[in-house]
Amino acid sequence: MDTSREDVGIAIRSAFLAKGSKQKFSLFALIVLSIIFLFVETIETKPLNYFRSFIKDVIYRGALVVSTPSKSINNFTDFVKEHVHLYDDYNKLKKENDDLKNKISETDFLELENSQLRKLIEEQISSSSNLMSARVMLDKQSLYLNSFIINIGGNKNIKNGMAVLDGKNFIGRIVDVNFFSSRVLLVSDLNSKIPVITEPSAHHAILNGHGKNEPTLEYLPENHNIQNGDKVYTSGKGGIFSPGIPVGEVKIENNIIKVLLFSDLSQITFININLENLDKGK
Amino acid sequence: MAYIYKQIRFKFFELLPLLLLFFISLNGNSIIDLKYFSINVHYILVYYWVLRKPQMLGYGFIFLSGIINDIVFGLPLGVNALSLLIIAAVAAYARVVTVRITLINDWISFIPALLIANFIYFLSLYFSNYSVDYLFLFKNSVVTFIFYPVLWGIFSLILNLTKS
Numbered sequence: 001m002d003t004s005r006e007d008v009g010i011a012i013r014s015a016f017l018a019k020g021s022k023q024k025f026s027l028f029a030l031i032v033l034s035i036i037f038l039f040v041e042t043i044e045t046k047p048l049n050y051f052r053s054f055i056k057d058v059i060y061r062g063a064l065v066v067s068t069p070s071k072s073i074n075n076f077t078d079f080v081k082e083h084v085h086l087y088d089d090y091n092k093l094k095k096e097n098d099d100l101k102n103k104i105s106e107t108d109f110l111e112l113e114n115s116q117l118r119k120l121i122e123e124q125i126s127s128s129s130n131l132m133s134a135r136v137m138l139d140k141q142s143l144y145l146n147s148f149i150i151n152i153g154g155n156k157n158i159k160n161g162m163a164v165l166d167g168k169n170f171i172g173r174i175v176d177v178n179f180f181s182s183r184v185l186l187v188s189d190l191n192s193k194i195p196v197i198t199e200p201s202a203h204h205a206i207l208n209g210h211g212k213n214e215p216t217l218e219y220l221p222e223n224h225n226i227q228n229g230d231k232v233y234t235s236g237k238g239g240i241f242s243p244g245i246p247v248g249e250v251k252i253e254n255n256i257i258k259v260l261l262f263s264d265l266s267q268i269t270f271i272n273i274n275l276e277n278l279d280k281g282k
Numbered sequence: 283m284a285y286i287y288k289q290i291r292f293k294f295f296e297l298l299p300l301l302l303l304f305f306i307s308l309n310g311n312s313i314i315d316l317k318y319f320s321i322n323v324h325y326i327l328v329y330y331w332v333l334r335k336p337q338m339l340g341y342g343f344i345f346l347s348g349i350i351n352d353i354v355f356g357l358p359l360g361v362n363a364l365s366l367l368i369i370a371a372v373a374a375y376a377r378v379v380t381v382r383i384t385l386i387n388d389w390i391s392f393i394p395a396l397l398i399a400n401f402i403y404f405l406s407l408y409f410s411n412y413s414v415d416y417l418f419l420f421k422n423s424v425v426t427f428i429f430y431p432v433l434w435g436i437f438s439l440i441l442n443l444t445k446s
Contacts (some may be wrong), residue, residue: 015374037360190413
């Protein structure tokens with residue numbers, strides 16, 4: 001019995017503590033180092049943040065270079081797919097065009113009405129100069145984090161918490177800022193919780209991300225009257241984002257209130273960052 | 283000339299696991315995410331080479347590739363490094379206690395490696411306040427385990443090329 005225990009002890013010591021041939025570090029030392037790294041991640045100091053930003057910027061650039069071949073292959077695949085679906089797309093667009101033509105007159109009237117109402121309530125229309133454009137540098141979706149890297153950071157006064165838009169539609173927020181890059185956490189991510197308001201039902205809710213599946217509306221009042229097709233906008237609650245940024249529209253499935261986003265998160269190349277609430281961004 | 287060619291080929295195949303390790307870390311391919319399932323290639327790569335020929339995949343490199351993976355995926359630094367080192371640790375232990383190397387032995391000893399590594403992965407993310415999709419993690423572990431013999435075959439082929 002003792003011999004067997006000794007054997008196990010020797011095997012563990014040999015595996016963990018001894019440096020193997022051509023190994024510079026023992027496994028134990030590196031495991032301890034990883035744990036130290038995890039603890040250091042929770043410490044927020046300026047020199048550490050600078051160091052982290054520098055390392056991240058360097059690795060993002062490296063990843064950009066390494067991912068060039070796979071990007072080219074993906075582009076080629078998309079190109080082929082687009083050609084294969086050309087006829088279907090043509091028919092779909094033709095139908096969409098007809099529908100849109102029918103709606104133009106309706107939209108013109110609504111726009112006119114809207115501008116008159118805005119004048120009435122003296123609402124300030126947010127200036128488009130508050131937006132800053134950026135390009136998606138790396139789009140590596142992990143199982144647990146739906147995010148991507150953009151090519152501007154602290155150098156363009158980007159701050160954590162700023163709203164990120166695809167055109168005029170809300171798609172996420174800035175969660176990590178480096179010198180020349182930033183990370184955007186998408187609304188579909190498990191960790192994303194965005195205060196929103198529905199229209200026309202005017203209910204406040206939290207838009208909760210679910211990874212691969214569509215985000216859902218949560219914390220709604222019990223007697224809500226939300227219906228399929230209701231529009232979802234940011235509510236501006238908490239003062240992090242501007243109110244009224246379009247997010248998506250409601251689709252109710254098995255009593256679960258899902259939100260179909262206006263933007264396709266897998267097809268984003270350029271984004272706009274809303275620089276508003278600069279001093280409020282965490 | 284033939285000797286030089288042989289040396290170059292030998293060196294290339296010897297460096298291949300290391301190149302693959304860093305390529306998949308930087309390219310964000312450590313987890314191949316297909317429509318209905320995902321496979322953690324990183325775990326299989328580290329497990330196989332630490333078990334079969336540890337001198338070709340230094341622990342320091344495994345640690346570094348884990349750190350790169352964390353940065354590329356936006357996870358707290360050290361999460362992937364720690365779980366990869368756990369995989370390496372189980373493989374190193376299995377190497378010490380195993381006399382005969384067979385696919386079945388490797389495959390069975392891969393179960394505790396996967397379980398412990400994913401548990402550590404889950405714990406690190408949990409304590410870093412990251413939400414974790416448990417079902418996805420479980421499915422990923424199962425499919426990674428099932429897929430192991432396929433990569434085992436490919437890696438064994440590479441291993442044979444470094445010998446001949």
